[in-house]
Amino acid sequence: xxxxxxxxxDTAPIGLATVDGVPVDAxxxxxxxxxDGERFAIAVGAVAEIIDPQRTTRVPNSxxxxxxxxxxxxxxxxxxxxxxxxxxxxGERLHSSxxxxxxxxxxxxxxxxxxxxxxxxxxxDAATAEVEPIPDLGVRWPTECFRGAIxxxxxxIILLEETFSFLDTRGSDAAL
Amino acid sequence: MSSPTDTFLQEADDxxxxxxxxxxxxxxxxxxxxxIANAFRALHTLxxxxxxxxxxxxxxxxxxxxxCFEKVxxxxxxxxxxxxxxALASRDHIAALLDLxxxxxxxxxxxxxxxxxxxxxxxxxxxxxxxxxDRPSEDTASSxxxxxxxxxxxWHIRFRPEPGSLGxxxxxxxxxxxxxxxxxxxxxxxxxxxxxLDSYDPAECYIAWIIELVGPVDRAAIEDVFLFQMDAExxxxxxxxxxxxMPEPAENDAALPDRGAEKTSTPAKGQxxxxxxxxxxxxxxxxxxxxxxxxxxxxxxxxAISSEIDDxxxxxxxxxxxxLVTGLRDTTLSIRMLPVSMVFGKFRRLVRDLSSDLGKAxxxxxxxxxxxxxxxxxxxxxxxxxxxxxxSIDHGVESADIRAAQGKPETATIxxxxxxxxxxxxxxxxxxxxxxxxxxIRARAIERKLISSDQSLSAAExxxxxFEPGFSTAETISxxxxxxxxxxxxxxxxxxxxxxxxxxxxxxxxTEVTLRLPLTLAIIDGLMVRVDDDHFVIPLAAVEECVxxxxxxxxxxxxxxxxxxxxxxxxxxxxxQLFGFGQSGAKGRRVVVVTADGRRIGFAVDDVVGQLQTxxxxxxxxxxxxxGLAGATILGDGSVALIxxxxxxxxxxxxxxxxxx
Numbered sequence: 001x002x003x004x005x006x007x008x009x010d011t012a013p014i015g016l017a018t019v020d021g022v023p024v025d026a027x028x029x030x031x032x033x034x035x036d037g038e039r040f041a042i043a044v045g046a047v048a049e050i051i052d053p054q055r056t057t058r059v060p061n062s063x064x065x066x067x068x069x070x071x072x073x074x075x076x077x078x079x080x081x082x083x084x085x086x087x088x089x090x091g092e093r094l095h096s097s098x099x100x101x102x103x104x105x106x107x108x109x110x111x112x113x114x115x116x117x118x119x120x121x122x123x124x125d126a127a128t129a130e131v132e133p134i135p136d137l138g139v140r141w142p143t144e145c146f147r148g149a150i151x152x153x154x155x156x157i158i159l160l161e162e163t164f165s166f167l168d169t170r171g172s173d174a175a176l
Numbered sequence: 177m178s179s180p181t182d183t184f185l186q187e188a189d190d191x192x193x194x195x196x197x198x199x200x201x202x203x204x205x206x207x208x209x210x211x212i213a214n215a216f217r218a219l220h221t222l223x224x225x226x227x228x229x230x231x232x233x234x235x236x237x238x239x240x241x242x243x244c245f246e247k248v249x250x251x252x253x254x255x256x257x258x259x260x261x262x263a264l265a266s267r268d269h270i271a272a273l274l275d276l277x278x279x280x281x282x283x284x285x286x287x288x289x290x291x292x293x294x295x296x297x298x299x300x301x302x303x304x305x306x307x308x309x310d311r312p313s314e315d316t317a318s319s320x321x322x323x324x325x326x327x328x329x330x331w332h333i334r335f336r337p338e339p340g341s342l343g344x345x346x347x348x349x350x351x352x353x354x355x356x357x358x359x360x361x362x363x364x365x366x367x368x369x370x371x372x373l374d375s376y377d378p379a380e381c382y383i384a385w386i387i388e389l390v391g392p393v394d395r396a397a398i399e400d401v402f403l404f405q406m407d408a409e410x411x412x413x414x415x416x417x418x419x420x421x422m423p424e425p426a427e428n429d430a431a432l433p434d435r436g437a438e439k440t441s442t443p444a445k446g447q448x449x450x451x452x453x454x455x456x457x458x459x460x461x462x463x464x465x466x467x468x469x470x471x472x473x474x475x476x477x478x479x480a481i482s483s484e485i486d487d488x489x490x491x492x493x494x495x496x497x498x499x500l501v502t503g504l505r506d507t508t509l510s511i512r513m514l515p516v517s518m519v520f521g522k523f524r525r526l527v528r529d530l531s532s533d534l535g536k537a538x539x540x541x542x543x544x545x546x547x548x549x550x551x552x553x554x555x556x557x558x559x560x561x562x563x564x565x566x567x568s569i570d571h572g573v574e575s576a577d578i579r580a581a582q583g584k585p586e587t588a589t590i591x592x593x594x595x596x597x598x599x600x601x602x603x604x605x606x607x608x609x610x611x612x613x614x615x616x617i618r619a620r621a622i623e624r625k626l627i628s629s630d631q632s633l634s635a636a637e638x639x640x641x642x643f644e645p646g647f648s649t650a651e652t653i654s655x656x657x658x659x660x661x662x663x664x665x666x667x668x669x670x671x672x673x674x675x676x677x678x679x680x681x682x683x684x685x686x687t688e689v690t691l692r693l694p695l696t697l698a699i700i701d702g703l704m705v706r707v708d709d710d711h712f713v714i715p716l717a718a719v720e721e722c723v724x725x726x727x728x729x730x731x732x733x734x735x736x737x738x739x740x741x742x743x744x745x746x747x748x749x750x751x752x753q754l755f756g757f758g759q760s761g762a763k764g765r766r767v768v769v770v771t772a773d774g775r776r777i778g779f780a781v782d783d784v785v786g787q788l789q790t791x792x793x794x795x796x797x798x799x800x801x802x803x804g805l806a807g808a809t810i811l812g813d814g815s816v817a818l819i820x821x822x823x824x825x826x827x828x829x830x831x832x833x834x835x836x837x
Contacts, residue, residue: 057816059799060755066798071816074470076808078798111796
């Protein structure tokens with residue numbers, strides 16, 4: 001099964017929260033998903049596709065950031081263990097689990113990565129101005145991974161840092 | 177190629193290479209008539225096609241350059257080292273003019289170079305050459321034979337371009353302008369073929385021209401103008417000079433009858449020199465290769481499905497497709513194979529220039545230039561080889577007096593050699609210079625904190641240190657080499673090509689650096705093995721044999737496992753342990769014996785699955801630095817298998833053992 005994300009709101013400016021320091025009414029379209037009971041969101045524009053879990057191949061001696069890889073339509077894509085990067089326990093594969101294939105530029109190089117979500121939930125429009133710093137209860141997580149949090153229908157949604165620059169393999173222990 | 181101008185530029189590159197080759201040959205054998213003719217021909221073709229594509233400054237310059245070689249060809253001037261030097265500089269100037277692009281005026285600097293070079297050429301060969309900047313345009317034709325009596329002739333030329341030729345980059349305006357450069361012309365357009373507006377295609381050329389040309393011109397000169405108009409209708413006829421054309425009666429009446437015999441010119445001769453080969457844009461080859469890769473994967477999937485369904489009709493077809501894909505793969509790979517001489521050819525000039533810059537006499541010899549390697553590898557090889565040759569001349573070759581004192585021939589020799597060995601190609605740069613100074617390397621490495629001062633290293637290990645980033649033992653930094661980036665960059669390129677570098681050096685006798693490279697980067701034959709539940713592919717070129725692993729392992733000193741195969745003991749590596757998969761409990765394990773770094777080494781695996789065509793897919797940046805992997809491939813069932821790099825696995829195992837010891 002494959003779900004296409006219809007990003008009809010692709011034109012929504014992302015990251016243009018202010019003009020001359022004055023907040024404007026910018027909204028951005030986010031894809032929300034669940035991991036370990038928490039709700040996360042990333043910009044829809046970064047998501048290339050959402051696919052059912054597939055057989056992955058473990059990469060010996062590759063470290064904990066990207067311990068395995070898989071074939072997405074003929075391209076070899078690393079499966080990033082986002083749970084490990086965010087300091088979460090590793091999880092079971094659920095019936096609702098999906099792979100998010102995300103295209104990001106790392107160090108100027110366009111790279112596809114896959115992350116496993118427990119469930120893909122919704123596409124929402126959020127006002128950029130409403131992005132708040134992560135509340136105190138969230139400090140157990142590495143803050144460089146997040147842009148902030150928004151409240152949506154009474155629920156707290158954590159925005160992943162949109163360039164995923166926290167995955168950069170240079171200078172970190174990531175590749176070890 | 178996308179546009180005709182690009183095609184011309186590509187051909188111009190080849191012609192410049194041919195010119196350089198001829199000039200360098202002449203440097204060694206000044207009397208060699210064949211190379212004088214080669215140089216002349218290259219210049220002549222460049223001039224003709226350059227003019228056609230709007231490179232006027234280029235055409236003008238070459239015209240005079242060509243005149244000098246005309247003198248050499250007819251024996252009134254001789255090839256001297258000075259002439260070769262100026263001619264080589266002129267070749268570079270032509271390259272600069274090509275970079276300038278068509279229909280562009282000279283920059284002041286280029287005009288200056290233009291003038292200087294032509295002045296020197298004229299001085300050496302005694303030709304009367306003027307730069308484009310100074311030369312009056314009517315001079316063009318007469319300067320060919322400045323002393324010949326001027327014989328005016330009248331030509332009637334009818335030229336109708338092939339209607340679609342505008343789309344091929346033909347510029348009738350330039351052709352007409354070139355004709356008017358030959359003499360006095362009267363041009364009449366013929367509009368009879370222009371259709372009505374309803375059927376008019378603005379991209380077609382409907383016009384023909386009749387040109388009356390009067391000047392000291394022979395038929396060949398006119399035909400040259402139309403050299404590339406193979407599909408055009410073209411007639412060139414000589415007619416009687418009329419009274420207003422010329423004051424005196426023509427002297428060459430006698431020549432007229434036999435001129436008349438060839439009234440209708442044959443279509444101008446094209447460049448048939450390419451034989452029956454075609455030029456193809458490199459990116460198309462890459463596309464072909466990518467699609468072939470996908471085809472190989474799809475075929476593997478078909479094979480898997482066919483063995484599942486087990487229908488003889490399906491399996492028959494699947495086998496047929498497999499055979500066809502294998503053939504297609506071999507053909508496609510062979511299209512991409514180019515001779516190494518394409519790289520080697522560039523080094524004669526480099527060695528000549530460097531040896532004169534550094535005041536060292538160096539001769540270059542090449543061997544095995546016909547060895548064929550994948551185009552992408554050829555492209556990547558040039559820069560590393562330039563670094564290596566520079567290093568050899570700059571650091572390796574001693575000055576003439578030191579060489580003399582050691583009883584060596586005064587002229588040093590640098591040898592570029594290529595040979596194919598199994599699935600690899602070996603490219604060697606060797607010199608007969610002073611060899612690597614292991615003490616200097618050691619001192620430098622300690623200074624650079626690459627090794628500690630109490631570390632004892634073999635000579636071979638010390639030699640490898642020259643490839644470390646920031647390493648350079650040259651005491652003074654020259655503009656030739658010595659910035660310490662060269663050899664580091666060499667290793668970067670060779671690593672990216674999945675190759676290895678060996679260095680052998682003897683003090684006082686010279687240094688030999690060998691690059692071992694795979695023949696191709698895209699599709700290889702692989703041997704699939706199973707370790708635990710995962711599949712891996714070992715490049716078949718590295719595999720020597722597969723043997724059973726006896727259940728009772730033979731463990732030898734410091735944990736190294738050895739296996740007796742016939743008469744010899746072969747060390748082997750347990751891949752499951754190296755990969756951290758834990759001890760395999762499997763029965764009937766096997767050992768794949770490979771050649772890595774010139775040694776026979778076994779890889780113990782749970783099972784050998786079989787051979788397969790392996791399309792190498794690159795790993796993402798998250799896995800590129802994982803040692804021991806050469807890439808990944810997609811199997812028939814859509815899953816991914818990792819491709820092992822035998823050399824890197826042996827290196828990793830060595831490192832692990834050293835840490836453990």
